[in-house]
Amino acid sequence: MSTLTKVLIVLLTVSSIFLCGTVATYVGSANNYKELYQTANSQLGKIKRDIDLKNAEVNEVKSSTEQAKAALQAKIGSLESELITVKGQLDQAENRRDQLLNDVDQLTSKLDALAVTNDKWHVMLQNAQTELTKVNADLTKERSQNKEVTTAILEKMAIIAQLEDQTKELNKEKEQLQSKLVLVLRQFGKTVEKPAPVTTATMMAPAVADKAQPRLPGPSVEPVGTQVKEIGLKGVVTQVDLKNSLAEISIGAADGVKEKMKFYATRGDSFICEILILDVYAERAVGFLERVQTPPKSGDSISTSIGS
Amino acid sequence: MSPNGQTQGKNIKAPDNIYTVVLAVATCAVVAVAVFVVFMCYKQYGTIFKMP
Numbered sequence: 082m083s084t085l086t087k088v089l090i091v092l093l094t095v096s097s098i099f100l101c102g103t104v105a106t107y108v109g110s111a112n113n114y115k116e117l118y119q120t121a122n123s124q125l126g127k128i129k130r131d132i133d134l135k136n137a138e139v140n141e142v143k144s145s146t147e148q149a150k151a152a153l154q155a156k157i158g159s160l161e162s163e164l165i166t167v168k169g170q171l172d173q174a175e176n177r178r179d180q181l182l183n184d185v186d187q188l189t190s191k192l193d194a195l196a197v198t199n200d201k202w203h204v205m206l207q208n209a210q211t212e213l214t215k216v217n218a219d220l221t222k223e224r225s226q227n228k229e230v231t232t233a234i235l236e237k238m239a240i241i242a243q244l245e246d247q248t249k250e251l252n253k254e255k256e257q258l259q260s261k262l263v264l265v266l267r268q269f270g271k272t273v274e275k276p277a278p279v280t281t282a283t284m285m286a287p288a289v290a291d292k293a294q295p296r297l298p299g300p301s302v303e304p305v306g307t308q309v310k311e312i313g314l315k316g317v318v319t320q321v322d323l324k325n326s327l328a329e330i331s332i333g334a335a336d337g338v339k340e341k342m343k344f345y346a347t348r349g350d351s352f353i354c355e356i357l358i359l360d361v362y363a364e365r366a367v368g369f370l371e372r373v374q375t376p377p378k379s380g381d382s383i384s385t386s387i388g389s
Numbered sequence: 390m391s392p393n394g395q396t397q398g399k400n401i402k403a404p405d406n407i408y409t410v411v412l413a414v415a416t417c418a419v420v421a422v423a424v425f426v427v428f429m430c431y432k433q434y435g436t437i438f439k440m441p
Contacts (some may be wrong), residue, residue, distance in 0.1 A: 082408065090408045094415035113433045185406050362397035 268343045271386070272312050314338060318346060318356075318381040319365065326370040328356050330383050333364040344368065344383040352387070353377050 250291045266272060267355075316332035332338055338361050346353040355367035370377065430437050 087408055092414055094411045098418050101418045104422050105425055108429050111429075159390050363433040 098116050129246070136228050217259070230309065264341065265310075267339065267341060269386075298321050306324075312337065312342075312385045314344070314384065315384045317381055318377050318383060320379060323376055325369075327359075328368060328370055328377055329365055329367050330358075330364060333362045335363050338366045344385055346377050346381045346383045347387070348375070348377075348381050351375070353381055356383060 107191065212367045285308060314332060314336055316330050316336070318328050320329040320330050322328070330338075338358060340358055340361055344356040344358070346356055351374075354373040354377055355371040357371055358366050358368040360367045427437055
């Protein structure tokens with residue numbers, strides 16, 4: 082084998098080993114571009130998804146912003162109209178304020194005048210208060226006296242009530258006695274005449290009565306005592322029933338005849354009999370014959386009293 | 390490059406077989422590098438000659 086061949090073999094070997102080392106080093110230290118690509122691709126997808134989400138959020142925010150903008154524009158419109166009205170009211174209020182300031186000036190001047198007047202009234206009020214204290218003291222005294230008078234009046238009213246009860250009882254007894262007296266006197270052809278009262282407190286004229294003094298309740302003045310008067314009825318006998326001792330007379334209830342009234346029958350100057358009335362009619366009456374001296378007959382005169 | 394030349398010359402001369410070994414080593418290195426390159430290509434891109 083020639084030397085050149087040997088040299089070429091060695092050079093070929095050295096160069097191949099160097100080249101192999103260089104290639105192995107390059108390949109071992111080369112980047113994995115596929116993995117880098119996948120990583121970058123995945124990051125790109127993630128970024129795209131994030132972009133989509135952000136776009137959706139941006140759209141939502143945009144729509145909400147537009148709605149808010151529309152609402153705010155409407156609100157701005159209403160506020161502008163309110164502002165116009167408020168400006169009008171402000172102008173009115175300013176005018177009113179000016180008027181009120183003028184009124185305040187006028188009232189201030191009046192207030193000064195009133196203060197002077199108030200001082201005068203204050204002095205007068207103090208005088209009136211001193212007089213009022215005096216009047217209150219007098220009033221207290223009069224009230225105490227009034228209480229005493231009231232108690233006395235109550236006591237007297239109690240006494241008056243007792244006297245009224247007694248008066249009522251006495252009136253009842255009087256009426257009973259008068260009815261008995263009427264019955265007794267009627268038998269003798271007489272009746273009771275009520276005399277006119279001497280004085281009546283209740284019949285006083287209102288103009289005469291003193292209005293300043295109150296009228297106290299008390300017993301009314303009743304007529305005291307009774308007077309007896311003749312009835313004075315006269316008539317004639319119209320029918321006679323001697324069997325039953327009955328007679329009919331020509332006067333009745335219209336003339337004042339009442340039951341148990343007694344009539345005297347006369348003929349001229351002679352007494353005939355007594356007639357005790359049993360039944361009374363309007364214009365006639367029937368009675369029982371008593372103390373018959375002579376049998377009566379039609380036409381005999383009758384009266385409630387003899388000799389009248 | 391014959392064994393007779395080594396015995397007859399004064400200078401020490403390598404036998405011819407050593408150059409064969411050198412060539413074998415160089416060939417093995419080239420083959421190993423090629424295998425390594427193929428392995429790395431398959432590992433990273435999933436193919437040997439095509440573009441991914």
